[in-house]
Amino acid sequence: MTPVSSHSPHGQSPLRTVQVLGGGNAGSSAHVRSLTSGLVARGVRVTVCAPVEADRAYDFTGAGAEHVHVPRSSDPGSVAALRQACTNADLVHAHGLHASFRAVLALSGRRTPLIVTWHDRAHAEGARAQFLRVLERRVVKAATVVLGTTSALVDRARRTGARDARLAAVTLTGPRPATEEDPDRLRPKVRAELGATGRPLLMAVGSLDRHRGYDLLLDATRAWRRLDPVPLVVIAGEGPMRAELQRRIEDEGLPVRLVGRRDDVGELLAGADLALLPSSGESRDVLAQEALHARVPLVAVHAGGIPELVGDAAELVPAGDAEAFAEAVVRLLGDPARQESLREKGARQVATWPTEDETVAQVLSVYDELTQPRPLI
Structure with missing residues (x-):
């Protein structure tokens, strides 16, 4: 050079x-x-x-x-x-x-x-x-x-x-784990803290704003309540929609936790089974980057700059389609081979950045x- x-x-x-x-x-x-x-x-x-x-x-x-x-x-x-x-x-x-x-x-x-x-x-x-x-x-x-x-x-x-x-x-920019702790030891500790012991943990990260797609995400979680065990969705972030989202979670009995703004997102992600990106307007989303870097399978909306960023290393679904988003998550949770394939593709995609x-x-x-x-x- x-x-x-x-x-x-x-x-x-x-x-x-x-x-x-x-x-x-x-x-x-x-x-x-x-x-x-x-x-x-x-x-x-x-x-x-x-x-x-x-x-x-x-x-x-x-x-x-x-x-x-x-x-x-x-x-x-x-x-x-x-x-x-x-x-x-x-x-x-x-x-x-x-x-x-x-x-x-x-x-x-x-x-x-x-x-x-x-x-x-x-x-x-x-x-x-x-x-x-x-x-x-x-x-x-x-x-x-x-x-x-x-x-x-x-x-x-x-x-x-x-x-x-x-x-x-x-x-790549974003919340790298702030600890050198072994991920295999960190994972159960994170899951216990979040109340996800013995059940799948799904992570979403980002400010609680309208354009982030959280309405679609909550719509999708209705389909996951029939699974056994029921996956827990954890959303890390703060913003103007918090009260509205919390009200929906309580009124509809949705398996979702809002944990507010966190400075240990990288560590939380290390404990997750899947990362979720429901927004239809992101460019180089930090969560998408970190999910691939941490080898966490990603389900995201096919919109904005996300396809260009992740290539074939994520499950991409049509924008605005909560049913397709829910189905992609259910399908991926039940397919360990596909999860491993996405981890490997994610590592290769990261190497191109x-x-x-x-x-x-x-x-x-x-x-x-x-x-x-x-x-x-």
């Missing part, structure tokens, strides 16, 4: 980049932590602009970056703080729609190159959905390069008016392209 430069266009000082985060997406935050570490190791100066709680969670400063607190809002104070942090930057790299919009506002009137990475599609309904489409158009038209983590996001950026949209190399070094190398090649002086014609 050809080495890429970490110097400014005139070769006089290290390249200085500003990474802009909204702080609300685990996948993009973990990606920026990994990217920061790789960039700093290659001599790049990195400033991460993100809410202070994001730095506490992902320790950007521990990776060698300077951290500047910038709240998630796009009010004038936040934009002014970001504009100040971007002064004298060779380029700015924003992650996610809202962070990208703040970067566009902060760079107004400047010629600093702006790279935008779309890790996922923003979700909303009604008037807010229209507002997000306006933000998307504003961002992609201002960005020098848009990197999309899936082909669908790259196509969306091009349709929205991007001058230059490319597929991003993004390595970009490494951290490849991800950093691709980003640096884009940085070099945008900061190297162009020959006079």
Whole structure:
């Protein structure tokens, strides 16, 4: 692989980049932590602009970056703080729609190159959905390069008016187990804690938002109540739908537990028989990545960037079809040979994903392209 430069266009000082985060997406935050570490190791100066709680969670400063607190809002104070942090930057790299919009506002009137990475599609309904489409158009038209983590996001950026949209190399990011404990010993402990001793444990992870597909998941669990033993579904996450979901679970007697936000998702997943992804709008879902990495068979909706991510290493079902989702789970629980096949396919699929070094190398090649002086014609 050809080495890429970490110097400014005139070769006089290290390249200085500003990474802009909204702080609300685990996948993009973990990606920026990994990217920061790789960039700093290659001599790049990195400033991460993100809410202070994001730095506490992902320790950007521990990776060698300077951290500047910038709240998630796009009010004038936040934009002014970001504009100040971007002064004298060779380029700015924003992650996610809202962070990208703040970067566009902060760079107004400047010629600093702006790279935008779309890790996922923003979700909303009604008037807010229209507002997000306006933000998307504003961002992609201002960005020098848009990197999309899936082909669908790259196509969306091009349709929205991007001058230059490319597929991003993004390595696995997510909640790796925080323990070195033997998985064979960890598994019974996790299952006992969750109340799944002697019964299948099915794991779903993600914020309790409408677009995550939890209504479909609860519909599907009705079919599993006839199994013996009855599988337990555990959902790790927090969000605005919690009360509504809990009410349904209690009213309908569904075998589902909401365990709230957890920082040990990797360990919980190690105890699961299956991972479930009912959302129809995910791009590079963290649970899908972690399930394949942990060799946990996955049942997911065939939508968004999931087929591209998992290949043939998961059971994929049509979007919006709770019956098909339920049948896929029942079928897989009763077929140990198919489970083992998915584990093996998952390991092979993981091996095709970009490494951290490849991800950093691709980003640096884009940085070099945008900061190297162009020959006079």
